Amino acid sequence: MINLLVVDNHPIVRKGIELLFVTSPHIQVVGGVGNGEAIFEFLKENRVDIILCEIDLPKLNGLTALRRLKKDFPEVKTIIFSAQPEGIYAINAIKAGADGYLSKTAGIITLKEAILRVHEGGTYLSNDMEEQMKKGRRVGRSGSYYRKLSTREIEVLKLISSGRKNKEIAAELNINEKTVSTYKARLMKKLQVDNIVDLISRAKLLEL
Structure with a gap:
């Protein structure tokens, strides 16, 4: 039996996935939590084989949680299950330590x-994403911009666009505020903007 932990800030999503597998002979939902920090508290007390995890989470975002998971719980596998654009986030999620990336538009069988x-030890990406990887390019018009960014830069950009202040970003990523400012400067240069307002606007535009 595969023990599955569902991590999503929407209770209806957590409950829906639990009900989905209630009669499954192979998969059992052993719990659900609504923020990134709660993942680690749950893992201290419970055996989990796979985490099904959203990127957009309170307290600790999914990409940052992945880094900690690979360090503290390397035996636990993680699938990012998100509404965020696959063409933008899938590769960076895999780089950060995910074992798969699945869009919330996917069906139950998928x-x-x-x-x-x-x-079973494999990596899951959609057929379209695997094909794009083989061709060496990203999906979507915004891929050319995101291809320039490192995984850490995308983490910082995600937090900036969600309204986090430098101090909050530094605390969540376990870096100092000066480093956050450096990342902001790099992001503005790479995304060709001159101020933080335009940076946030560009981030939101790229996610459309």
Whole structure:
């Protein structure tokens, strides 16, 4: 039996996935939490094989949580299950330590397939994403911009666009405020903007 932890800030999503697998002979939802920090508290007390995790989470975002998971709980596998654009976030999620990336538009059969593949030691990406990787390019018009950014830069950009202040970003990523300012300067240069307002606007535009 595969023990699955669902991490999503929407209770209806957590409950829906729990009900989805209630009669499954292979997959059992052992819990659900609504923020990134709660993942680690849960793992201290419970055995989990796979985490199904959203990127947009309170307290600790999904990409940052991935880094900690690979350090503190390397035996636990993680599938990012998100509404965020696959063409922008999938590769960076894999780089950060994810074992798979699945869009929330995927069907039930695809979700089960992803969980089983990752449990068997494989990596799950959609057929379209795998094809794009083979061709060496990203999906979507915004890919040319995001291709310039490192995984850490995308983490910082995500937090900036969600309204976090430098001090909050520094605390969440475990870096100092000066480093956050450096990342902001790099992001503005790479995304060709001159101020923080335009940077946030560009970040939101790229996610459309």
